[in-house]
Amino acid sequence: RVGQAIEWFCMKKVNEDPRWRDITVVFSDAHVPGEGEHKIMHYIRGLRAQPGYNPNTSHCIHGMDADLICLGLSTHEPNFGVLRNKLSEEFQPVHDEFCYFNLGRFREQLKKDFSNIKDMDFERVIDDFVFLCFFVGNDFLPHVPLISIKTKGVELMLDHYVRDFESHGYLTKRGEVKFDGLRRFLQSFLREKIDLLKREYDNKRRAAERAKGHVKERVDGAQKQIEELLATVTPNTSQDALQTISNRLLSLYSTIKKEELRFVAGRFPLTFSYKDPSQRHKYYATKFGWDLEDPVKMEANIRLCCAEFLRGMQWVMRYYTKGCPSWEWYFPFHYTPLLQDLAEFHDIVNVDMKIGEPLHPVEQLLAVLPRQSVGALPEELHEAVEDPSSVLAKFYPEDFEICGVKAASACCLAKLCAAALSPAGNPGI
Structure with missing residues (x-):
């Protein structure tokens, strides 16, 4: 009903409002x-395929997802921008302040950065750039250990991509991964x-330990x-004084929340040494x-994990x-294989x-909502979520x-099976 109301509103405005x-x-x-941003990309790809399409058409997409940059690049449109709200210190969007990222200028800079590649096919390089960014994680795969923004993993991979290009060549072609070239790239x-x-990694971890203190x-x-402020409150405290104390308490609680969200050592939770x-x-x-x-079963599991990650x-x-x-596809593990195992995977x-x-x-909704949000589901499905005997x-x-x-954690839940969802969701459909 909400969708119908919005559609009716849009039709009414188009027919009646001159603007x-x-x-x-x-x-x-x-x-x-489909996801909203991917529907938009599908629409743009459809426009590009039409006869007479103007290649100078400008596009602007608004959203908070970081993947909008890679999605915009993947369209190969030269005039593309991403508009997003600025973030507050609590990492919440500021509704009346915006940032604009000009992908056209970014493409120009990438072209300079990759200019040492002989006889470069720039659009294929763009696809490879997007592909390499997937190694730091995306909505569908966790990031590969050691490859992160904090460890300059992306910069190091891109630098090596240019320097060793003659050895590995392009990593993708028309959306298909060239796994032999990828293996050579990872090995070198x-x-x-x-x-x-x-x-x-070690530098960031040490800095995080200091920051934690x-x-x-x-x-x-x-x-x-x-505690000191609360101790000053008595039955005789005036309303004005209570208001002042209340404002100060709110400010202090806000300070604590900000500090808890800051970068701390907990973001480097690995318990083993990569040096060994x-x-x-x-x-x-x-x-x-x-x-x-x-160890035999361990190696078999590692190969399976590598195969699933590359898939x-x-x-x-x-x-x-x-x-x-x-x-139907999903990655069946909570963590990724190590880079050295991906580099040596020959299957x-x-x-x-x-x-x-x-x-x-x-x-x-059943697949994505947590238990606490059961109220957002049709009433017929509440029991399917809350009953301990439910499938x-x-x-x-x-x-x-x-x-x-807290600010960047992964919840290790059982992988949700679509086959179990369908019969469970029938009462609410």
Whole structure:
């Protein structure tokens, strides 16, 4: 009903409001499957395919997702901008202040940065740039250990991409990953850059440890001031004084919240040393729970994880450049394989994907909403989420593992099975 009301409103404005008459409104609600920004990219790709399309057409997309930059680049449109709200110190959007990112100028700078590549096909380089950015994580795959913005992983990968281009060549072609070239790239990248990555990681970790101490000092100081303020309140305290104390308390609580959101050592939770290759299995035992006492099975699991991750990289590349290649695919692990294992993976990656069927909007809500948001579901589905005997109960646990700090944590939940969703969601459809 909400979608129908919005559609009616748009039609009314186009027909009756002179300011809307030269505007084309494309409305797509939850009954058209897909993410909003990807629907927009699909629309732009459709425009580009039409006869007589003006290549100088300008596009601007508004949103807070960082992937809008890569999505904009993947259209290969020269006049593209991303508009987003500025963020407050609490990482909340400021509704009347904006940032504009000019992708056209960014493309020009990338062209200069990659100019040392002989006989460069710049549009293919753009696709490779987008692909390499996937290694720091995206909405569908976790980031690869050591490859992060904080460790300058992207800069190091791009620098190596240019310097070693003759060895590995282009990594993608028309949205398809060239896995042989990718393997050569990763192997040479590890040989030449792994020490730099480790150094950056260690530097950031030490800085985070120091910052953690400073954060604790400021939080303890704010909490002490709160206690002192509360001690001054008596039955005889005037209303004006109470208001002043209340304002000060709110300010102190805000300070504590800001400090808790700051960068702290908890963002570097790895419990093993990358400098010791013998601890490779310890990573998988710690993160995946695989048995250290069974190295044969451990290696088989690592190969499976590598295959699934690389298959996932292909899925994401197709998703960004062509549209959703499969509604059924998902990465079956909470963490990624190590870079050295991806570099040494020689098996053929199965990239055949069945398109399948998208979930119904109600099933989608079941898949993404946490237990606390059950009120947003149709009433007929409340029992499916809350009843411990429900087939879906294990997907909505009260207790679960969290990796990382509050502002950037990963919740380790059971992978939700679409086959279980359909019968469970039927009462609400």
